[in-house]
Amino acid sequence: xxxxxxxxxxxxxxxxxxIGAGNFLKRNLRKIFPDxxxxxxxxxxxxxxxxxxxxxxxLTFWFKPSMGEVTYTGNYAxxxxxxxxxxxxxxxxxxxxxxxxxxxxxxxxxxxxLFVAGMMVHMLRVFFTGAYRKPRELNWIIGILLLTLAxxxxxxxxxxxxxxxxxxxxxxxxxxxxxxxxxxxxxxxxLFGGEYPGHDVISRFxxxxxxxxxxxxxxxxxxxxxxxxxxxxxxxPGKDRTEKNVVGAPFYPAFMIKAGSxxxxxxxxxxLLGTFAQINPIWLFGPYTPADISAGSQPDFYxxxxxxxxxxxxxxxxxxxxxxxxxxxxxxxxxxxGIIMTGLALYPFLEQWITGDRREHxxxxxxxNNPHRTSIGIAGITFYGVLWLLGANDExxxxxxxxxxxxxxxxxxxxxxxxxxxxxxxxxxxIGLQRKDAEVLAHGVESGVIKRLPNGQYIExxxxxxxxxxxxxxGKKEIPILEGAEDAEGIPPKxxxxxxxxxxxxxxxxxxxxxxxxxxxxxxxxxxxxxxxVGAGDRKELH
Amino acid sequence: MTEQNxxxxxxxxxxxxxxxxxxxxxxxxxxxxxxxxxxxxxxxQDPVKARRAERLVALLFLITFLAGAAFxxxxxxxxxxxxxKTATSNxxxxxxxxxxxxxxxxxxxxxxxxxxxxxxxxxxxxEMRSDDDTRExxxxxxxxGAEESGFLKHRLLRRTLLLAAAPxxxxxxxxxxxxxxxxxTALRHTVWGEPTKDGKPRRLVVEGTGQxxxxxxxNSPGGILSVVPEGYEEDLNALAKAxxxxxxxxxxxxxxxxxxxxxxxxxxxxxxxxxxxxxxxxLYEQTTHHILCPCHQSTFDAADGAKVVFGPAARPLPQxxxxxxxxxxxxxxxxxKVPVGPSFWERGDAEAEAREKAS
Numbered sequence: 001x002x003x004x005x006x007x008x009x010x011x012x013x014x015x016x017x018x019i020g021a022g023n024f025l026k027r028n029l030r031k032i033f034p035d036x037x038x039x040x041x042x043x044x045x046x047x048x049x050x051x052x053x054x055x056x057x058x059l060t061f062w063f064k065p066s067m068g069e070v071t072y073t074g075n076y077a078x079x080x081x082x083x084x085x086x087x088x089x090x091x092x093x094x095x096x097x098x099x100x101x102x103x104x105x106x107x108x109x110x111x112x113x114l115f116v117a118g119m120m121v122h123m124l125r126v127f128f129t130g131a132y133r134k135p136r137e138l139n140w141i142i143g144i145l146l147l148t149l150a151x152x153x154x155x156x157x158x159x160x161x162x163x164x165x166x167x168x169x170x171x172x173x174x175x176x177x178x179x180x181x182x183x184x185x186x187x188x189x190x191l192f193g194g195e196y197p198g199h200d201v202i203s204r205f206x207x208x209x210x211x212x213x214x215x216x217x218x219x220x221x222x223x224x225x226x227x228x229x230x231x232x233x234x235x236x237p238g239k240d241r242t243e244k245n246v247v248g249a250p251f252y253p254a255f256m257i258k259a260g261s262x263x264x265x266x267x268x269x270x271x272l273l274g275t276f277a278q279i280n281p282i283w284l285f286g287p288y289t290p291a292d293i294s295a296g297s298q299p300d301f302y303x304x305x306x307x308x309x310x311x312x313x314x315x316x317x318x319x320x321x322x323x324x325x326x327x328x329x330x331x332x333x334x335x336x337x338g339i340i341m342t343g344l345a346l347y348p349f350l351e352q353w354i355t356g357d358r359r360e361h362x363x364x365x366x367x368x369n370n371p372h373r374t375s376i377g378i379a380g381i382t383f384y385g386v387l388w389l390l391g392a393n394d395e396x397x398x399x400x401x402x403x404x405x406x407x408x409x410x411x412x413x414x415x416x417x418x419x420x421x422x423x424x425x426x427x428x429x430x431i432g433l434q435r436k437d438a439e440v441l442a443h444g445v446e447s448g449v450i451k452r453l454p455n456g457q458y459i460e461x462x463x464x465x466x467x468x469x470x471x472x473x474x475g476k477k478e479i480p481i482l483e484g485a486e487d488a489e490g491i492p493p494k495x496x497x498x499x500x501x502x503x504x505x506x507x508x509x510x511x512x513x514x515x516x517x518x519x520x521x522x523x524x525x526x527x528x529x530x531x532x533x534v535g536a537g538d539r540k541e542l543h
Numbered sequence: 544m545t546e547q548n549x550x551x552x553x554x555x556x557x558x559x560x561x562x563x564x565x566x567x568x569x570x571x572x573x574x575x576x577x578x579x580x581x582x583x584x585x586x587x588q589d590p591v592k593a594r595r596a597e598r599l600v601a602l603l604f605l606i607t608f609l610a611g612a613a614f615x616x617x618x619x620x621x622x623x624x625x626x627x628k629t630a631t632s633n634x635x636x637x638x639x640x641x642x643x644x645x646x647x648x649x650x651x652x653x654x655x656x657x658x659x660x661x662x663x664x665x666x667x668x669x670e671m672r673s674d675d676d677t678r679e680x681x682x683x684x685x686x687x688g689a690e691e692s693g694f695l696k697h698r699l700l701r702r703t704l705l706l707a708a709a710p711x712x713x714x715x716x717x718x719x720x721x722x723x724x725x726x727x728t729a730l731r732h733t734v735w736g737e738p739t740k741d742g743k744p745r746r747l748v749v750e751g752t753g754q755x756x757x758x759x760x761x762n763s764p765g766g767i768l769s770v771v772p773e774g775y776e777e778d779l780n781a782l783a784k785a786x787x788x789x790x791x792x793x794x795x796x797x798x799x800x801x802x803x804x805x806x807x808x809x810x811x812x813x814x815x816x817x818x819x820x821x822x823x824x825x826l827y828e829q830t831t832h833h834i835l836c837p838c839h840q841s842t843f844d845a846a847d848g849a850k851v852v853f854g855p856a857a858r859p860l861p862q863x864x865x866x867x868x869x870x871x872x873x874x875x876x877x878x879x880k881v882p883v884g885p886s887f888w889e890r891g892d893a894e895a896e897a898r899e900k901a902s
Contacts, residue, residue, distance in 0.1 A: 030664070096623060178886065191722070291750055310838075315854065315855050324890040324892070325888070326887075329855070
């Protein structure tokens, strides 16, 4: 093909004459995207969001966000003649009277679960590979905002059908809001338009769920994408890959088609789940009444850690001067979420403060090569995981025949001890993996060839590792350590004075000390070259 | 690892062993390491293999076409209505949709991997920061603009502008006031305290059926009922606070925590609304007299004033004073003496106040 078809050429000329799109395309058509399976995790979340927008729009055509009472006369026989809210009746109508309605409803719910799950694993990937480091801190924070908003979006979404299960969730939400000191009662009355449950909350949640939060999500996701595009993707260490380049496939045509096919994979798998894996069968729960509940009520998985925190919390409550602070609700509702979200948001800056590293980073770390970061991450996952597991302690108790109170007590202890154990185990695993890497470089890999020496001894012959493996391993970067040593007169450097400064220097030493330096001389050369442009302050004392 | 660490001469040694990566293929990702031909970094596929792949891709696209057509056909053929019909329609629509999407996805993937060239293109990266000249220019321009605007020189303009912005910023918050009424003392009362229209005490009726309860009929110890106030059987706001559990005890089973003056013939009424976050505490274990809230497992001892035995709830379920009317039906003698349900800021130690008032 020597010239583009007339239709494309004509349209392109039209657009370029008016907005100069050619310049943009010239720069971006062959934009390079590096390849690694873990870079696809965020795309799962992105595509789930698109599916959510599509299926959600479909659902709004029939859903009636009203708490007005109606008598059900639809096709689902077991509830015929039952009084219920219009919201619940319309959700039943979508499920049983609209062709494809049940499918789209279930796809919507599964996509929501995958949306949050995709964001979580994507975030973990970014965390463990250090891809949040300069210059990507802003995108990291946008990501955390996205995750927080997604949790709220989920909460407002699964409250809408107004069945018995979603009502239980709403009731817990109300109880949590009431526990907020000083303003809690007022917020609850404003949110519910008076006393719980009132007649307003479904329509208000509806507006928040289909307009307010999706709008913000859309804006933030766009910003997330633009920043990713402008800053270019990180890449894993490997042959010919440096901090100054990107190696991979061009956007047009390869990455474009790959992305399209991955969207279809995501959609296809969610469609399979929506077809064969029943989710939230609201017709089994019945309409909401605050007087009833079914045992084993569980929220969607991403709310499980809050549910678990509520369950393991001891019954602490303070009364003073005629006021009540319900710590047994307030602490579990705010503290775990606060620790996790704030900790994540601050991590890039804390790490910079401790290492003094102000360089740009475009080569992703292998998790083993920053053992303290990896251990902190795993400890965080353990903290979250224990709470999440305890969110289902009644099911665990029932299915494994463990006393309910035992599971609760296990949770109360494990939520503190578990992360500590996880930290230590992870740290040891990281060091072990680093030793293995050093060994591969120093001694090569086993060849499977047994050789007999002249003196009769048998040995297995080792060969040097394949070049790309070796390069991948040699991609290990040193973590800078702050200058903390005292000078000749016994005075520590400026940043390491005072209790905070001393702590900082100590943490910096612990965080950055490389216990398993790579043996290869080649590594040293690379390292010298890279450090040439960096201030001497970033240097390590030991090499 | 043996202590042997010298590399042997390569001619004697195979380059690859099962379980180890091939020396000529990548480990890090799928891009080949071998030297590119033609355009550097763009390695074309073998045309014969590409032709074979094309046939496969075409087959997959054909499947997508058929599945898509089947989806439309399913929409027309399978109607919904009953549970079974809906299930069939769901399987037909979802199955064909998933097949169409997945088949297309696999086809596109094969196209990228077997027909398009392998890429290992390199693009330069540049530091994100602007160069010093640009920064200097922006700084100068900013200062110049600030100077030209007069914002710095004219203090009155600056201050009145800030003043002007303040009320406008507050306006949206003020507008939200009518979202709901102020709480007042609403959370302290339930409908049990309001007499009925004809001035009689309010009867307890069974949830669901609306039947009033004759004390003499509710006579099997260990029995439990979910109870709502007469006249408010379907008022969700009322039920959210006033729902009760009614339990019949043998007299000797009741312990000191239960206020016997508020019981009638061994029948005790507690608020069903959990004092933790307000779920209905709906589970009852007859042998231990434990009331369990299924949401967060707060456990209350029904024989002992519903005091907390385990779990995150901090206070007992409030007890409702009950008696009978002239026809022998159970009625509320008054409202709860303390607020029911979850704790809130204005609640205070209502139990202590109630005790003081009583003594």
